Amino acid sequence: MTDLALSSSLSMAATHPDPAFPRFHPRPAQGWINDPNGISFINGRYHVFFQYNPDSARHSQIQWGHLSSSDLVRWEEHPVALSPQAGGPDSAGCWTGVVTSDDGVPTAAYSGIKDHGGHSQVVIARGSADLVTWEQDGHVAASMPEDPLVTAVRDPFIFRFNGARYAMQGAGLSDGRAALLLYTVDSLDDWKYQGIWLTTADPVAAVHTPAEIWECPQLVEVPLSSGGSTWVMMFSLWLSGDDHEHANGVGYLTGSLSADPVTGLPVFAPVSGGKADLGRDFYAPQIVQLAYSDGSAPAAALLWGWANEGPGRDGRRGRTQEEIDDAGWSGVLTHPRVLSVVDGVLVVAPASGIEAYRGAAVASGAAGSVAVPAFAEVLVRGSSSGSGSVELVLGSGADAQVVYSGSLAAGEELRIFVDASLVEVYRSGSVATTLRAYPAPGEDWQLTLPDGATADVWKLSLPA
Secondary structure, eight states, rough: OOOOOOOOOOHGGGGGOOSSOOSSSOSSEEEEEEEEEEEEEEETTTEEEEEEEOSSSOOOOOEEEEEEESSSEEEEEEEEEEEOOTTSSSTOOOOEEEEEEEEEEEEEEEEEEEESSSOOOEEEEEOOTTTTEEEEEEEEEEEEOOTEEEEEEEEEEEEEEEEEEEEEEHHHHEEEEEEEEEEEEETTTTEEEEEEETTTHHHHHHHHHHSSSSEEEEEEEEBBBBBBBEEEEEEEOTTTOOOTOOOTTTEEEEEEEETTTTTTTEEEEEEEEEEEEESSOOEEEEEEEOSSSSSBBBSEEEHHHHHHOOOOOTOOOOOOOHHHHHHHOOOOOOOOOEEEEEEEEEEEOOGGGGGGGEEEEEEEEEEEEEEEEEEEEEEOOSSSSSEEEEEEEOOOOOEEEEEEEEEOOOOOEEEEEEETTEEEETTSSSSSEEEEEEOOOOOEEEEEEEEEEEEEEEEEEOOO
């Protein structure tokens, strides 16, 4: 496929025959996508890779798709970056991983699966300066640890602490605990296993991140509203039988990172935690740590997550596997989200560039019901003197479904994005809520407001 064809496949969203296909969350026009991978900011350009099956709307023979942007709004699609290699350690799929710089060379470290049902290994691939072409030679940097307690391992993540490079992987243990495994990475080609680093036996982790396997682990330094920064860990909370239905969702821990006085290895001490998203349709996020502004505090941390398709929940209609197959596509990545910590609590907001999608104002209302287009941004403001509840409803009469319902405190703001079948709700001072709902032809959205609240509605449009 030529670069021109690749770029035009993104613009096909505006004329996609499926009314549920999102137009403002770039993804290929066809195929399955899930976990965002390899998120990086290099030479003034954001790169987002993702697990991808271009040939089917099902999770199989996973490759790495690739999008890039200079402004988080105008995206270019590139050729597939990584593909399963016959006879190689990734012959059954190139799964979750990261991209980092190794002495200036873009380098991917990802979970390679040799055979379905087998253990993953950390596989290394090297990229061109623009991250568009990749060399895969099947090099394995870390195999399954020779530790009888470790029964599952996946999803490498690389971080730096005290000038040294470390890595971690999510794991499951034979006694039912979820765990993190720690590695020293003096060379990206040879990871040294240091042991089990953290488990759900930790009392703070047990409350906020319960799981049988911690998937897609993240560890980044996040700005504090009061100045300085704190460390945030994030896990996707896998339970047996999930099969893309992730009941426990994604959790996070805040805490400190210090050096062990004997070994010098990093020690993470959780202090608090919570949910990273309040919706059932959010999983496998990845965070990119942007450059430090002055060497003492991080400039920002940006997160993308995966919103999967699936059956209806909580009174909402869903899609059967047959309907997904007929549509020919599955999965969406969320808007990029900015992370901060306020009074010990994670706060998530849409990246500022997203305002570029805001088109013509189409409605403004107070109390009662406000019409919302199929592709819209809504800003809801609570009254200065009272509280109530907000509902976003799809359809009317007996077929109406409440897609979102939440409280609205005095003076509080909600930003709601409706992109066909994907709804993202951002609450000031809190995390987001990611939801899926599938409009039938001719169905309208309605927003119900409490007394004194106001809503401004804009139709979304792609910038020139």
